[in-house]
């Protein structure tokens with residue numbers, strides 16, 4: 379909440395990330411500040427600089443961070459972590475965007491929750507571009523079927539695709555694949571790029587980047 383932006387303040391880091399995104403791409407890129415495992419004081423600091431778009435990867439932690447802040451003007455919350463079907467209703471109640479749809483069962487429970495609550499978060503499908511066995515996300519070969527099922531079933535909008543490239547591989551080919559899959563499936567939004575590669579993501583056409591530690595500073599353990 380200090381007005382003088384020291385180089386290690388959230389305000390300074392945010393300005394730096396925004397200008398680097400601006401330089402990397404001619405299209406607008408939404409900066410999602412990933413607030414998982416960040417202390418409350420940093421969330422307050424981000425809000426004080428006018429930031430309004432945040433990502434969380436666990437429903438319960440997100441409720442602790444955001445339930446009491448839900449009516450802040452312009453606030454937009456993205457779920458970027460794996461979703462259990464028994465948490466669908468809580469997720470629909472809290473989030474504006476759910477980026478981690480990866481199977482028909484989740485589409486069904488989200489659809490039921492949306493109908494029940496009269497709230498229709500935008501959806502992204504998470505794609506396991508590296509086809510890693512331990513990672514969530516639909517494999518590319520099964521994407522078209524899940525897209526069709528989601529469009530038939532979900533009463534809100536399916537807007538895009540999200541990926542987390544394998545840690546030990548260059549991200550570029552994964553971002554290129556995600557962009558190609560989005561185009562083939564008629565989807566506009568692409569969530570790709572994190573602290574270490576958000577500019578690369580933007581150059582490959584990301585419409586959303588998910589930046590945690592480069593925005594807030596290192597996370598607490600947990």
Ligand SMILES: *Cc1c(COP(=O)(O)O)cnc(C)c1O
Pocket residue numbers: 412414435458459542572573574588589590591592
């Ligand atoms: C934690 C997380 C991020 C942010 O990670 P940083 O490397 O701190 O930017 C982005 N996307 C997902 C899915 C995450 O879980």
